[in-house]
Amino acid sequence: MASDTQKVLYGLYNDEEDLKKAVKAANADHMDIMDVYTPFPVHGLDPVLGLKESRLHILGFIYGAIGASFGFGVMSYVFTRDWPIVFGGKPYWSVPAFIPITFEMTVLFAAWGMTLTFYTICGLWPGVKAKTLDNRITDNKFCIAFDITETEDRDSEKIRSFFGKTGAAEVNVKTI
């Protein structure tokens, strides 16, 4: 397990505006930010960090399409091939009556598919131990973290002075 641990140098900021300025400064300095942790979604942070827009919605569409075809397909198969029954003189393949269930299946598949994908790609699952740098990150601190596992001697002074310049309230090292 020793190879999995990372040594992290991180700074805590008191305000999201300070955090955004610091991230911009780090970008200008070509510093390699490991991750940024915040207590709530900070708007305007993603473009500064260079995060691409999430593609979860594309998957949502695909899951929904699968759900729709599955629902409609099963109903069509059952009522035309497997066990055709006349209900009130209507045709076997009574498409308008299939719409509500097809719609519900679309929503069901899209929602479950997207949510399970979200937890999987984020590595979030019951039993996962959170790699918490500081307990106050989910409270009121905004954190920028640098991975210094391999580059400690070269970089840590530079990173510390960067935190000093950008107004970090605290700077710490932690192995996670």
Added chain:
Amino acid sequence: MSQPIAPVRHILIEGNKSYHDITEDLCTPTETTPTREWIVAFTLSAAFLGLYLFAIVWTVWKGIGEWGANRTINWAWDITNFVWWIGIGHAGTLISAILLLFRQRWRTGVNRAAEAMTIFAVVCAGQFPIFHMGRVWLAFFIFPFPNTRGPLWTNFNSPLLWDVFAISTYFSVSLLFWYTGLVPDLATVRDRATGFRRKMYETFSFGWTGSAKHWQRWESLSLILAGISTPLVLSVHTIVSFDFATSVIPGWHTTIFPPYFVAGAIFSGFAMVLTLMLITRKVLKLEEYITVNHIESMNKVIVLTGTIVGVAYLTELFVAWYSGYIYEQFAFYNRVFGVYWWSYFGMMFCNVVSPQLFWSRKIRRSIWWTFFLSIVVNIGMWFERFVIIATTLARDFLPSSWSYYSPTWVEIAIFSGTVGLFFTLYLTFTRVAPVVAIAEVKSILKVAGNQYVEKARKEYQERQQKGTSTTPHTVSEH
């Protein structure tokens, strides 16, 4: 502050809160020993839950002949209660999904509790059709699956089966939406806890860290779930109304039912949210997060949906008269002046007349009036479902089978028992998870916190006094 604040912006968080104050205030109820009020309320709810269990066992043991429902009025209290509970659930999804799409910031104060209410209300609703089946151990027959009965499938053309799909989808999607929103807040509780509690919340928060990429995906997921929950919630009550509207019974066979049911659902749901929130904010001391502005916004929704429902009632009567069809006319004459006239007038008074009081700003912003009227609306919406079901069935096609219905003690016990079930679940929820969405409240602090709004107002007034000609570029702000 980089975000401009319009001077007309409402204050949604009072008391000069900092981010840490928000965490402190909203996590505390899960960390302290329960108050005496909570224990009393919980004991009472659990007692009703016990009554519910007793009455359900009684029903299953003896059969549904123990209910007052009869050959003519075969859908009675049970389906009334089912539709009532499902309707109540709708406000939660409306607040969390539709108001998210409309970017209504006041939703953050109440969405978590309203979503929880949705889930618990659907749990209560589900009891009624399941036990109305009689042989409840065969309830799994409602799901289509390859079986040894042929395979004999369910009837996919039946609105009752659509209901199975609609409600199970609604329940599970609401659960996902609610829990995904809850994960970051459970992480907040986790990071404040120690020992066994920390381990427990570690499991429930799935290892959440607050990474920027996770937040981005989380927001994207919430937005899309909101986007698909919106048509979902509209479809659920539409399909519930199809249970009636696709039948050929005069009084039920009307095209107005879907919009009328959806409006009624939102109406009753907001009333229930208000009832719950007014108690919750008092007992958990959350007055600074669920402010009078929140209450006023919800009351505006009540007056709107109450009026829509009122228009629907009158439209129904007009169309029955205008159709020139005597059987339809009889059904509606009977609905108003028939054996159940008292429930019709109860409904009209509670749903159409009483919410009109909310046109007055003073009443809209009064806690006591709101609490009182929210209960009245809940009663009114129960009457509505009873009116639709019982009055219509009481006078069916054959005068020889006309009948009257009144509930037995078993039905009364089951209904009041589901209220106990609902409150037991809700009270448990207030102890284990933050009832107000912590992260979401923090994210609106700088645009809706009182200190920021007041500052923006002051700056705006100063600019106004200096004269707009000197600062023409700021005029667009209001």
